[in-house]
Amino acid sequence: MTAEQWIYLDGQYVTKENAKVSVFDHGFLYGDGIFEGIRIYNGNIFKCKEHLDRLYDSAKSIMLDIPLSYDEMREAMAETIRRNEMRNGYIRLVVSRGYGNLGIDPLRCEKASVVIIVEELSIYPEEAYLKGLRTISVSQRRNIPDALNPKIKSLNYLNNVLVKIQSNHAGAGEAIMLNSQGYVTEGSSDNIFIVKNGVLITPPCYLGALEGITRNAIIELADKIGLPFKEQPFTLHDVYVADEVFFTGTAAEVIAAYEVDGRTIGDGVAGPITLKLLEEFRQIVDKDGYKVFAE
């Protein structure tokens, strides 16, 4: 990475100190906007198309006109990576409703604002992938899909932040969120899987979860290695008695839970299927996507 961090801000490349948006931006005032978190591995934007598809779908759902075409957005992302000479790291794409007045009405915002930030990333030390995380379930329920659908990756993350606050307070590494019917949905910023008797299970996203790109990649890898898979609702009981529990996300990749609400999961370390899927996952991350640098 270059000494100076370059940030894309509405068509300009500016330094971190100069990367400023207005206090009248509705992303700031109302959480009105959308975002994506993407990884770059060895110069490859992992699952670039899938992330851009989700970004443009979120935009359509909230009637937000992204001022860049799909190809322009991909090129802006690639150019930000090149300017920062960033071969491995994290990309944050943000599209806010833009500058408006103090009223909530998005019609007062003339043009959406686009920000692209690339940064180095180290979320968990390597040992954590072998041991897993101590986790808890939280009392905070997932937003109900008919109020604010968790499939929209919106800037309104207070639901998740409140979960993180509870989980921090309990000294846990990740938390499990239920929906208002008591079904398991996802973590604070990761999807969840369990393994029982050799079958991989994840909840359907309609229960209230983001359709994670890592989640989908893991489902494809399970198919590739012949691991039986089901998308099925389950409760905390099923998590407690699972042989393995793990979370998936762009930043976290694939990380086990060795404990949930005081119950030890399996042998109290990351299980063999979790580690196998992590290994398979790490083999595709620099291949499946969009290559930024001319080889």
Ligand code: PMP
């Ligand atoms: N759920 C939530 C709430 C998230 O914010 C994320 C993104 N970190 C995920 C799941 C995982 O999605 P992805 O694999 O696309 O990063």
